[in-house]
Amino acid sequence: MDEPDRIPAADLPPRAVRRVGDWAVGNRDGEYFAVSRRCRHQLADLSEGSIGPDGCLVCPWHQARYDVRTGxxxxxxxxxxxxxxxxxxxxxxxxxxxxxxxLRVRRALRRGDDVVLE
Ligand code: FES
Known part of the structure; x- marks a missing residue:
């Protein structure tokens, strides 16, 4: 069986977004999320985006905003x-x-020292 996608929690501080394989994984102040990486507009890499004040994931190119719970x-x-x-x-x-x-959505949970995508 393949290892689940994971990232050390230390690499994902509050408000950070990182790339984990095909996923953009972020930390909304302790609530982790994972969504597919390609913006539905012109395919920008959402793992290079940011988390807005309202908790939405903001695309780095033209600032489309995504609800990370639903995609x-x-x-x-x-x-x-x-x-x-x-x-x-x-x-x-x-x-x-x-x-x-x-966007596709996966569950991202803290497990020990890692954030694991289910
Ligand atoms: S590529 Fe994401 S908003 Fe344009």
Whole structure:
């Protein structure tokens, strides 16, 4: 049987997001999460994202925001390709299609010195 995906808890301090295989794993002030790494907008690596004040995972490219419990995009991107700024209709369109294409979600739990993905 394969070893479960894991990361030392010491490498995942509060508010940090890290890459573990195909997953973006984060620490929302002691509550761990794991979601698939590719943003539903233009495939940015969400393990390079950040955790916003509301606990959402924020994409590093155009700041789409995800609920990490459901994988749902709760706010669409602010821009596309190299453009960063307001795109009201486009933002809503991406958010709409992302409701169908949610991020995958895994449970991430503290086990001893590690955070383990189930
Ligand atoms: S690639 Fe994530 S918001 Fe654009």
């Amino acid at each position: 749902r995009m709760v706010e669409g991107p602010r821009g596309f390709l190299g453009y960063h700024g307001r795109t009201p209709g486009y933002t809503q369109l991406v958010r709409a299609y992302s409701q169908v294409l949610r």
